[in-house]
Amino acid sequence: MTASGANGSRTIGVAVLGMGNVGAEVVRIIGENADDLKSRVGAPVALRGVAVRDLSRPRKVSQDLLTDDPAALVARDDVDIVVELMGGIDPARELIRTALQNGKSVVTANKALLAEYTGELATAAADAKVDLYFEAAVAGAIPVVRPLMQSLAGDTVDRVAGIVNGTTNFILSEMAQTGADYAATLAEAGRLGYAEADPTADVEGYDAAAKAAILASIAFHTRVTAADVYRQGISSVTADDLVAAKKFDCTVKLLSICERVRGADGSERVSARVYPALIPLSHPLAAVNGAFNAVVVEAENAGRLMFYGQGAGGAPTASAVLGDMVMAARNKVHGGRGPLESTYASLPIASIDDVPTRYYISMKVADKAGVLAQVAGEFSKRSVSIAAVRQEGAGEDARLIVVTHRAPDRAQSECVAALEDLESVIKVSSVLRLEGTDD
Template identity: 60%
Template sequence: MRLALLGCGTVGGEVVRLLHEQSADLAARIGAPLEIAGIAVRRLGRDRGDLPVDPALFTTDALGLVKRDDVDVVVEVVGGIEPARGWLVEALRAGKSVVTANKALLAEDGGTLHDAAAEGGADLYYEAAVAGAIPLLRPLRESLHGDRITRVTGIVNGTTNFILSAMDATGAGFAEALEEATELGYAEADPTADVEGFDAAAKAAILASLAFHTRVSAADVHREGITEVTAADVASAKAMGCTIKLLCIAARGVDAAGRETVNVRVHPAMIPLTHPLASVGDAFNAVFVEAEAAGQLMFYGRGAGGAPTASAVLGDVVAVARNRLAGVRAASESAYADLPVRPMGEALTRYHVRLDVADRPGVLAAVAGVFARHDVSIATVRQGSADGSPGTTGRGGDAELVIVTHVAPDAALAATVAELRGLDIVRSVTSVLRVEGGF
């Protein structure tokens, strides 16, 4: 079985190393040896250290490599939308199996790849696109196909989980925790894709598509990052017996017309310390799956890095190579449900709201009246000083109210916060966070 490898960076280099180190075992598992037909790279002259590969295999002509008749499987670890999409569509239409780690492409235009795979009768595998080495996508699309998944909640970005874990452990602010993550190599020089939730949103789209048999794109995912999370938010979460995580949440639901829908979102949220995801620290990933028959399932492990991602890539390579030798194709995309995506405003959630208010009689009643007007029920209220000191009066005669709501439509909660911002008794709405999980 001959492979075309597109990309030879951190992940691609690890794929080459594992192919070399485990060649005998891989051949035994597949029933035929794996050989590298060629490796497409941007620059031929780059120093690749002691990579165990013949330099003659490198080429800058990725499309030409994909089109070669002696290539059976195309492995893509370049990333991005174009030109990767063109390469993979060409391979799939020609009947060549594809293994990719390209979450951005799958989330933006996975339908095109699945259509090309169906046209060419080829396999499309992408376990490495979400949560690195954690076996997650295969269970969703194969092991749980006899069940009905109702909800998927996950921590799928290691950088943001490291930052929030550091803030929780040390009391540091976001900027300090990000600086530490950068120094340790967890955050890129430009961390936007991670801290603004773009990476997690792409993964959420892939998870929702598999879990609910519906094509979901990144554009369907409500996305918020963690840049506005403060040390005060983390401290407030601790006071409630909670911690803050950047969650991807995909859930079934019913809209106002009684139609079954899905809602997919990524945002920071407080979760109780009793929730299985609360203990996931450092740069680890974990995904919590709820299904009608199987109940609650947890997938946990390292979600990024060259070696873990390469492990997932090679697992897929073994699967597609076996299929090719047997002359069969894996089950095609399952998108039969075609459920509509429910807008974020209709999602049912809870809010944690911190307000700096005037410390005078009637303020709490006025604030409660705003919640009542929008049909949002208050679960708890905690009052303290605006500067965090004991008592009810802070500097300048202000006080702090911390309000946690019961479940309500997100649009109603957002409208409540908007009205609160306009009250003269409300000095500022200092924090708004969603609350997930039971108490």
């Protein structure tokens, strides 16, 4: 049983799993802000233990609180809330499920786990009548999960689009500002601590795709997993792409886009996708630079809402974790529960082939008469309208850039494949999508 505080009120016991950058900040804040937390929760909050992998490493917490047995910590009777900050799928999945089944509320920042197993964990929380909170899983300190689940619960969300990965945003921002190529900027991101030793999860879009799955699930009341998200990373983006984007008054960002796709017959599907795209400099996301994140939500009645701030880092992410912890603790003290998973819509997932998009295509071409007509002919065959054409260079350096109007992605990709087979097209050097425009 949980012990009582000195004033006779119930003490809320908290277990923290993992003490990396975020975990260390959570532990610090719990210790330093004990009085404030007590006032906000309505009862004392006590740290019962911290699970770590290596007990021999020096840490800024009492050695008595450390354990390398997270399962035993989760099972303790004096733990009411489990804060999971280990990351990865296993053993986090089993630890969270066990905690929920034993009546303990859970706060997690584990986007990879939630992108695959939100349904399983949400069901366990509902069955046990406890909370599962995960605000920190999507965009660090930026509050976007709770607004979608609560503030916009009475509205219809049409679109959620944003920059949700700080590493890729730093790389693309630096490429745009300095003219450096991808490899050099990635190396700089690693030197500054923005990129991991193995940056694959970030630069190939896996991290952003997991977050897109979570956002789409919440926004459209439909279970969406990472496997449902179309994903393309930034490793193929070149310095030339950023230069060309400026000529079209655009920049390039890795976007996570979740939207409600409506058919002519009134049917609805969910599209979730991640890819680098050109966006106009006038678009609010174009000004989001460095390691910052931003999410734009479009709803039928609320209109356009933008959430902006620190998308990663120990203290910013800990802020979101602590917000969830306080909510869960209040519910333990005063009764009540947070919002449950909502999947009533169960909308089908739209294939990327059927999603209307715009394309930016850069190709090296033969410098001779008739090339433009041949290129335009391939687009015409597939009913893809060309919005703009720019020809650059001459001779061996001749290059053609085409920007299309909106058309189904399948038709656009078929055009690209056809261009590669043209004798007059030496190489299709770059293909990016164009977002944030009305046409």
